[in-house]
Structure formats: C-alpha cells, structure tokens
Amino acid sequence: MKIATYNVNGINGRLPVLLRWLKEAKPDIVxxxxxxxxxxxxxxxxxxxxxxMAIWKGEKRWNGVAILSKGYEITExxxxxxxxxxxxxxxxxxxxxxxxxxxxxxxxxxxxxPGEKFEYKLxxxxxxxxxxxxxxxxxxxxxxxxxxxxxxxEDDVYKPEKWKDDALFRTEVRKSYQDLLKKGWTDSLRxxxxxxxxxxxxxxxxxxxxxxxxxxxxxxxxxxxxxxxxVSAGVDKEVRSWEKTSDHAPVWIQID
DNA sequence: ATGCCCGGAGCGTCCGGA
Numbered sequence: 001m002k003i004a005t006y007n008v009n010g011i012n013g014r015l016p017v018l019l020r021w022l023k024e025a026k027p028d029i030v031x032x033x034x035x036x037x038x039x040x041x042x043x044x045x046x047x048x049x050x051x052x053m054a055i056w057k058g059e060k061r062w063n064g065v066a067i068l069s070k071g072y073e074i075t076e077x078x079x080x081x082x083x084x085x086x087x088x089x090x091x092x093x094x095x096x097x098x099x100x101x102x103x104x105x106x107x108x109x110x111x112x113x114p115g116e117k118f119e120y121k122l123x124x125x126x127x128x129x130x131x132x133x134x135x136x137x138x139x140x141x142x143x144x145x146x147x148x149x150x151x152x153x154e155d156d157v158y159k160p161e162k163w164k165d166d167a168l169f170r171t172e173v174r175k176s177y178q179d180l181l182k183k184g185w186t187d188s189l190r191x192x193x194x195x196x197x198x199x200x201x202x203x204x205x206x207x208x209x210x211x212x213x214x215x216x217x218x219x220x221x222x223x224x225x226x227x228x229x230x231v232s233a234g235v236d237k238e239v240r241s242w243e244k245t246s247d248h249a250p251v252w253i254q255i256d
Numbered sequence: 257a258t259g260c261c262c263g264g265a266g267c268g269t270c271c272g273g274a
Contacts, residue, residue: 009273010263034273036264061264062272109274149274162257168274203274204261217274247262247274 001098001255003029005218007106007147007201007248010036011064014246015043021239022050027252028070029097031104032056033147035064035090042066055079059090065104065146072098081105083127091124094131100226101135101142107149110167118167121149125176135223136183142223144185147248149217150177152187156198156216168217185221188253192233200235201248209240218251229255 004027008014011032022030030052035042039058047054047068056066057079067074074095081092091106105128110121135142151169154160163169181187189198199214208214222230231254240249 013263034263109272111272111274163274166274201274203258205274206257206260208261215274 004252006250030068032066033106105146144221
C-alpha cells in the first residue's frame, strides 16, 4: 500500500499538477493540506474521475485538509482536533482506511515568534499529543501524516543557523517532534534515509529550488504496530519543478 | 536575505504562508 502526503497550496489552482501526479505516482491513499477552498468548492468530480474517493474539511480562504483513497473504503473518525471548541481552523482529519488509522494534519506555521500564532501552534501540538498518545495505547496500525511545519533537526534545513528563532525550528517545537519519536512513532523518511539530505519544501522566493535551499516539513510517522512494515519511501522532488507547482513536493511511503 | 513569490478573494491590494 502506497501512502502519500502533499501540501497542494490551493487545490483548485493546483488541479492539473495534482491529477498528473496522481496518474504518475499511483498512490493508494493521499493526504492533502492547504486546500484553500470552502467545503462546497472541493473538486470532488475531478478527483472521482481520477479514480479516488475522498473526505475533506474545507475553510473559506485558508487551511483545509483532505484524505483520498483508491479502492479502500474511507471511514471518517473526526474532522477536528479535539481539545478546543473555539478552534475553527480546518487542520485535522482522521479516518480508518484498510484497518489503518490515518491522521492527516496541517500543523500551524506559528510565525512570527514570539506571539499569539506561536502560542496557538504550541497549544495545537499539546492537543495533537493527547490524540497520538491515545493511539499509542491502543496499539493499532496508525499513521501521522501531513505538513507538520516542523524542521526536526539541523540536518533538515539548508542553513540551520538562519532559522534558530523561526517558529518552524524553535527548540520547543523540535523537542515536541523528538517526544513523538520517544513515544514510539517512527519517522519513516529518516529511517529509510538515515544520512541523506531529504527536503520536502522550497520557498517560491529567492530561487530557493534552483539553489536547493530547502527544508523537511512534511512527515509520515508510523505507530509501533507498523514499524516493521515499512518497505520504501521517497520525495517526488521533480514535481516541484513542474509549471504552476506547489512550494511543497509530495512525500510517500510503501508499507506491507 | 525575507522588500524579492505564490494563491485566494475579487478588481485594488490585502493576508497568510514558511
């Protein structure tokens, strides 16, 4: 089973790129972030024509997450992250597909630091950890997948010294990612590529892609139940070079 | 390197992103 995540940065503007990638990469399950479309503007017709079922949680202008599946039925578990009924941002959707819990997330960016947005990010992480700890206790096949907006280590960004006080790289944010790994979650891309440079995002500005000034923000974490099932993983970096592309590239794993 | 690029909303020019 091939499972992928792709921050599309606007699903309607990105539709030709998304459909081309789906056709070429043939993932079974896809988690999308930054739909940037209201609930009733999700292009479900085109997605179905491409052979996928979908569930999604839109928002008028920003955020928005979706889960696509080819062949396997999707059972939605929840489409908000529990723990704050005042939080109306569409950043979390969870489903069971092929007996596996798929947690699709678009974790807040948190910039500028310090400030309200950074505090919102820390709170969101706290709520997320409550859910991930529940899943660990249940000892079942589960996957945390999406745009974490966290650069896990100094090896995951082109010039770490420039990002010290950025919300993507602050020590407390990095620590929270390491805490997930300590609880038993496996960073699948890092497991498959322990030494290599793995970037998933390149800014539109400053010719970042040409200079390979990238960072690793999109992650796929496996519950202990699944850690021996990981077969392969990768980043479809060439998609970042296509016309009218996203600033993120698709990331995928293959599990037994 | 963050003034520089994008998408969305909507029609001038913001906001948010990372």
